[in-house]
Amino acid sequence: xxxxxxxxxxxxxxxxxxxxxxxxxxxxxxxxxxxxxxxxxxxxxxxxxxxxxxxxxxxxxxxxxxxxxxxxxxxxxxxxxxxxxxxxxxxxxxxxxxxxxxxxxxxxxxxxxxxxxxxxxxxxxxxxxxxxxxxxxxxxxxxxxxxxxxxxxxxxxxxxxxxxxxxxxxxxxxxxxxxxxxxxxxxxxxxxxxxxxxxxxxxxxxxxxxxxxxxxxxxxxxxxxxxxxxxxxxxxxxxxxxxxxxxxxxxxxxxxxxxxxxxxxxxxxxxxxxxxxxxxxxxxxxxxxxxxxxxxxxxxxxxxxxxxxxxxxxxxxxxxxxxxxxxxxxxxxxxxxxxxxxxxxxxxxxxxxxxxxxxxxxxxxxxxxxxxxxxxxxxxxxxxxxxxxxxxxxxxxxxxxxxxxxxxxxxxxxxxxxxxxxxxxxxxxxxxxxxxxxxxxxxxxxxxxxxxxxxxxxxxxxxxxxxxxxxxxxxxxxxxxxxxxxxxxxxxxxxxxxxxxxxxxxxxxxxxxxxxxxxxxxxxxxxxxxxxxxxxxxxxxxxxxxxxxxxxxxxxxxxxxxxxxxxxxxxxxxxxxxxxxxxxxxxxxxxxxxxxxxxxxxxxxxxxxxxxxxxxxxxxxxxxxxxxxxxxxxxxxxxxxxxxxxxxxxxxxxxxxxxxxxxxxxxxxxxxxxxxxxxxxxxxxxxxxxxxxxxxxxxxxxxxxxxxxxxxxxxxxxxxxxxxxxxxxxxxxxxxxxxxxxxxxxxxxxxxxxxxxxxxxxxxxxxxxxxxxxxxxxxxxxxxxxxxxxxxxxxxxxxxxxxxxxxxxxxxxxxxxxxxxxxxxxxxxxxxxxxxxxxxxxxxxxxxxxxxxxxxxxxxxxxxxx
Numbered sequence: 005x006x007x008x009x010x011x012x013x014x015x016x017x018x019x020x021x022x023x024x025x026x027x028x029x030x031x032x033x034x035x036x037x038x039x040x041x042x043x044x045x046x047x048x049x050x051x052x053x054x055x056x057x058x059x060x061x062x063x064x065x066x067x068x069x070x071x072x073x074x075x076x077x078x079x080x081x082x083x084x085x086x087x088x089x090x091x092x093x094x095x096x097x098x099x100x101x102x103x104x105x106x107x108x109x110x111x112x113x114x115x116x117x118x119x120x121x122x123x124x125x126x127x128x129x130x131x132x133x134x135x136x137x138x139x140x141x142x143x144x145x146x147x148x149x150x151x152x153x154x155x156x157x158x159x160x161x162x163x164x165x166x167x168x169x170x171x172x173x174x175x176x177x178x179x180x181x182x183x184x185x186x187x188x189x190x191x192x193x194x195x196x197x198x199x200x201x202x203x204x205x206x207x208x209x210x211x212x213x214x215x216x217x218x219x220x221x222x223x224x225x226x227x228x229x230x231x232x233x234x235x236x237x238x239x240x241x242x243x244x245x246x247x248x249x250x251x252x253x254x255x256x257x258x259x260x261x262x263x264x265x266x267x268x269x270x271x272x273x274x275x276x277x278x279x280x281x282x283x284x285x286x287x288x289x290x291x292x293x294x295x296x297x298x299x300x301x302x303x304x305x306x307x308x309x310x311x312x313x314x315x316x317x318x319x320x321x322x323x324x325x326x327x328x329x330x331x332x333x334x335x336x337x338x339x340x341x342x343x344x345x346x347x348x349x350x351x352x353x354x355x356x357x358x359x360x361x362x363x364x365x366x367x368x369x370x371x372x373x374x375x376x377x378x379x380x381x382x383x384x385x386x387x388x389x390x391x392x393x394x395x396x397x398x399x400x401x402x403x404x405x406x407x408x409x410x411x412x413x414x415x416x417x418x419x420x421x422x423x424x425x426x427x428x429x430x431x432x433x434x435x436x437x438x439x440x441x442x443x444x445x446x447x448x449x450x451x452x453x454x455x456x457x458x459x460x461x462x463x464x465x466x467x468x469x470x471x472x473x474x475x476x477x478x479x480x481x482x483x484x485x486x487x488x489x490x491x492x493x494x495x496x497x498x499x500x501x502x503x504x505x506x507x508x509x510x511x512x513x514x515x516x517x518x519x520x521x522x523x524x525x526x527x528x529x530x531x532x533x534x535x536x537x538x539x540x541x542x543x544x545x546x547x548x549x550x551x552x553x554x555x556x557x558x559x560x561x562x563x564x565x566x567x568x569x570x571x572x573x574x575x576x577x578x579x580x581x582x583x584x585x586x587x588x589x590x591x592x593x594x595x596x597x598x599x600x601x602x603x604x605x606x607x608x609x610x611x612x613x614x615x616x617x618x619x620x621x622x623x624x625x626x627x628x629x630x631x632x633x634x635x636x637x638x639x640x641x642x643x644x645x646x647x648x649x650x651x652x653x654x655x656x657x658x659x660x661x662x663x664x665x666x667x668x669x670x671x672x673x674x675x676x677x678x679x680x681x682x683x684x685x686x687x688x689x690x691x692x693x694x695x696x697x698x699x700x701x702x703x704x705x706x707x708x709x710x711x712x713x714x715x716x717x718x719x720x721x722x723x724x725x726x727x728x729x730x731x732x733x734x735x736x737x738x739x740x741x742x743x744x745x746x747x748x749x750x751x752x753x754x755x756x757x758x759x760x761x762x763x764x765x766x767x768x769x770x771x772x773x774x775x776x777x778x779x780x781x782x783x784x785x786x787x788x789x790x791x792x793x794x795x796x797x798x799x800x801x802x803x804x805x806x807x808x809x810x811x812x813x814x815x816x817x818x819x820x821x822x823x824x825x826x827x828x829x830x831x832x833x834x835x836x837x838x839x840x841x842x843x844x845x846x847x848x849x850x851x852x853x854x855x856x857x858x859x860x861x862x863x864x865x866x867x868x869x870x
Contacts, residue, residue: 037061038259042094045262060261061122062090064097068580072674073102075114076654077121080573080619081560083224084236087122087653090115095674105657105670107199114655117198120206121653124237126229127219128653129196129207134217135182136175138794138818143175145182148193148213148220148228152200154184155662164667174820186661186668195220195229199658206230215752219653222714222813223613226756266302266367267319267359271352273372273399274336275310275343282373282399285423285430287335287507288478293434294331295511296474296542297445298322305355306334309348310341319358337506345376345404346383353390364391368416369437372407373399380406388413397421397433398631398694401595408696412562420595420631420694425480426452427593428538429633435540436691445472445542446552447689450635452538459484459537460526464639465518466686468550468578469543473518476542477510477527480535485528488512491521517546520684551579553683557590557636557692559624566699566706569736570624571611574604574636574690582606582618582650583683586640590622594630594697604636605776608650609730610711610737617650623736625708627697634692642685710801711736711775713812718797720819723789726782727797727815733775734803741772741801741809746781748797752814755798759811762798772801794818 040060067073073096078088096102107114120126129148136143136156144150157164158180167180188200193207207213212228214221224232234243272286298304299322306317317334320327349370356366387394387410395416396407400423411418419436421429428450438444446469453459465473475488483503488496501512529535545552553576560571572590576583588604602622608615611623660669710732717728727746733739747762749755754762770781789795797815802808 037257038261039064041260041262042066043263060089062092064092064094067093067095067674067676070581070651070676070678071654072676073099074654074657074674075106075118076652077118079121079125079127079653080575080613080617080621081125081571082613083125083127083227084232084238084240085125085560086238087125090118090122101671102674104661105199105659105673106655113194113198113203117194117655120195120229120233124229124233124239126195126206126232126237127223128656129193129213129216129218129220129229130656131216131218132651136180137215137217137816138174138820139215140794141792143169144215146216146218147182148196148207148216148218149190149211150213151190151211152184152188152197154182155667156180156182157667159659159669162669164669172820174818181659183660183662183667184658186663193229197656197658199656206233214756217816226814266299267356267365268298268302268367268369269305269307269319269352269355271307271309271348271368271370272336273310273343273348273374274308274339275341275372275374276339277343277374277402278339278399281423283337283339284507285425286371286399287337288509289430289434290335291332291504291507291509292431292476292540293437294335295328296472296476297435297438298328299444300324303359304331305352305358306331307348307352307355308336309344309351310339311344311347312341313344313347313351315351315355319355342377343372343374344378345370345372345380345406346378349383349387349394353392356392362391366392367437368392368394369397369434370394370407370410371397371399372403374402375404376406380404384410384413390414395419395437397430398595399423399430401631408562411693417693418562419691420633422593422595424452425478425536425538426454428452428478428540429593429635431478431538431540432633432635432689432691435542435689444552444554445544446554447540447542448687449539449541450689452536454534454536455529456531456534458526458528459539460524461539463523463525463541464685464687465520465523465543466553466684467520468546468552468683468686470517470520470546471544473514473543474541475512475514475525476540478538478540479508479510480537481508481533482529482531482535483508483510484537485530486510486512487526487528489524491519491523518543520546553578553583553686553688555636555638555688555690557634557690559634559692559695561695562693563696563698564627566627566697566703569706569708570627570695570697572602572604572622572624572634572636574620574638575618576620576638576688577618578683581679582616583640584616584618586620586638588620589637591635591637592624592632593635594628594632596628596630598626598628598630600624600626605737607730607776609713609715610732610775614650614652615715617652623708623711623738625706625735625738627699627706629697629699631694631696633694636690636692638686638688638690640683640686707805707807708735709807710734710741710803710809712810713799713801716797716799716812716815718795718815718817720789720795720817724782724784725789725795725817726780727799729779729799729812731773731775731777731779732801732809737775740774742804742806743767743802744770744772744799745802745808746797746799748795750793750795752796752816755796755811755814759798759800789819791819791821 038060039062041064073093075092075096077090080088131146135146156167156176158167167176170177188202191205206229208230209228214226234240303319303321305319308314308316317331320331352368353363356363393416394410394414396411396418398407398420408418419433421433432450435447449463486498486501496512501510503510555576557574564570574588576586590602590604593599604620604622605612606620612621657673660667713729713732715730719726732741734741744767746765746767747759749762795817799812800809
């Protein structure tokens with residue numbers, strides 16, 4: 005691993021990306037990278053618990069079914085925003101046959117390519133979906149920069165031929181590939197072809213290929229990667245004030261981490277303000293956490309604090325029901341005194357040290373409902389220096405804001421929860437502290453109801469879960485009558501449940517593996533008056549070889565001041581495969597009483613960066629002050645969903661090179677076997693980290709414009725132009741926009757730089773639909789479109805208060821009337837007019853038609869009429 009990390013460091017230094025190491029006012033970029041290796045690997049690695057796992061920058065793991073052994077970076081967010089993680093496979097790091105296709109480990113730029121995705125939010129400058137495009141009369145490979153030389157070939161069974169042209173499109177036929185010259189004179193670009201020895205830099209403003217239909221242009225408004233890095237990335241402010249260092253900077257720290265068993269200490273507030281319902285809710289939620297959520301093999305201790313602190317249970321290894329029940333019996337039941345947080349924290353660290361003498365990587369779950377009565381600042385630095393991950397739960401609106409600080413400084417979670425049984429928020433908070441991999445407990449249902457009679461519904465238990473299935477009912481006053489019916493008709497009633505009278509909780513543990521299908525539950529309140537009940541259903545994987553469906557939820561930022569919208573993300577996956585066709589609902593509730601329900605979408609429009617990647621997104625625009633909880637409910641009905649996986653950004657596989665005029669092929673691309681996730685019907689609950697909205701006093705309510713349209717497409721069917729896009733909203737992707745403004749040009753740069761001055765389409769009859777709807781507009785041009793004409797379209801929407809959106813992506817369409825036969829595709833740089841002229845020699849009429857077409861085209865350009 006020392007050798008591998010040395011490779012990564014040399015990659016950064018030799019690639020011309022030494023900006024990463026420059027220091028500005030003691031700020032050093034790229035000073036630490038955490039690399040997570042599989043739990044089965046042997047070695048003396050640093051211990052990683054759940055949160056450290058989540059925060060790792062690089063995963064070394066089994067292949068993603070979509071990518072195989074290809075390196076890639078998970079990017080959920082937009083241009084200039086940080087990605088989630090880099091994924092390498094063991095075979096990629098160890099198989100030397102892949103070096104030529106991707107770049108050498110010691111001198112190549114694979115890691116730089118992926119780090120630019122991760123840190124700076126730039127995108128690939130190649131395209132597997134559109135490897136070639138027509139620009140004027142030239143066939144061009146999708147690349148940056150355009151000066152990269154090479155040839156176009158189709159390879160079949162190891163033999164190559166020049167690419168035929170598809171008579172329907174004018175582009176090379178499917179399967180044709182661009183093979184670059186091995187020796188190049190250009191140093192850019194790392195985000196295109198990182199394997200070339202000459203490539204040591206990113207594409208700059210002057211040499212950026214804004215014509216190419218790649219993700220960088222589509223997602224970053226045709227800006228170069230260098231422009232994004234220096235103007236929009238997380239490091240942009242500091243990068244623009246860099247000064248050359250007098251000597252090479254010290255190498256960054258590469259920390260190799262490996263997940264092992266968790267060591268957890270619950271630090272629980274038992275001050276006087278926790279009396280009544282709060283201490284009862286704490287007992288109920290912590291009981292569920294200890295009995296069902298924490299995995300076997302974990303070590304758990306408990307500390308309670310008020311004026312003083314006390315260890316109520318030392319570290320206990322969870323090995324079956326007896327050890328769990330022993331911890332539950334030690335949960336605090338009485339309250340008194342003040343809220344001396346430092347006493348509780350310091351004693352919690354003493355508990356954590358009992359396993360190996362260290363607290364590094366260990367977990368604290370710290371719950372309080374009030375402000376500290378001691379000076380937390382006196383112990384805050386020691387909390388950070390401990391290396392422990394401090395997860396904090398703020399119970400009620402009066403809980404100290406220092407909980408946010410502690411969680412942020414230690415890579416922990418901050419969760420807000422109220423004491424309401426109806427919302428079940430405290431149970432959800434404890435349930436969120438699960439493992440992020442392996443076989444975590446899945447929360448299938450979390451729901452509450454106030455009723456004078458029946459509380460009933462249905463829970464689908466899918467075929468990926470079933471072991472350890474538990475129904476937990478918490479009741480307010482008296483035990484209800486229980487009736488739970490399995491899909492086979494078997495009934496579980498009062499005789500099968502355990503009633504914990506002290507915590508007003510009843511549990512039903514389904515023996516063995518629960519039947520897949522719809523389970524019906526009915527709880528009858530036998531009291532004369534109404535009472536509140538909540539139901540939580542949890543389960544684990546049905547078999548060791550079954551990959552569970554995992555749902556995670558998060559906001560794009562931990563806080564907002566109202567000047568910018570927030571974005572809600574929920575990822576639904578099985579074995580890193582996206583789960584499509586799910587209904588994803590997100591609920592945000594503040595401690596000031598504001599609640600918002602959003603339907604998240606995976607349609608590649610609005611807040612959603614990439615269609616069909618299993619990440620469902622939506623803007624959160626109704627920003628009101630408060631600390632918000634985030635809860636996501638995912639449901640999916642059975643049935644097949646059409647599956648075309650979306651590819652994340654990753655290093656380009658190069659099939660071969662031109663060396664001394666001859667084609668030299670690389671080993672075949674690592675095979676992939678992509679199958680849609682086979683999940684059937686299911687339901688899941690996920691709780692994300694809480695966030696804070698703080699709008700300045702007297703600030704007007706935010707008035708966000710319609711969202712930018714990012715999926716505008718165009719095609720020509722005979723003489724009809726057809727435009728398609730996803731409808732924006734009145735406020736970003738909420739509501740319905742007021743109107744559309746569509747422009748066109750034969751010059752791409754006109755729409756990029758002077759949208760207002762481009763040619764106008766009449767859209768007076770076009771009424772916008774609700775956000776997320778599919779829009780379509782077709783029209784017949786006023787005059788014929790000559791063959792070979794390329795048109796560019798863009799649109800802008802406007803809300804009812806005349807606030808305009810950003811200009812959409814630019815759709816390109818070329819009218820191409822097929823010839824009688826296919827032709828050989830010329831190499832990049834060969835003008836297609838030479839081919840046209842050779843055809844004209846035989847037929848004078850064709851020449852005259854071509855001449856008229858050129859004349860009409862010039863008249864169109866001058867008149868601006870379509």
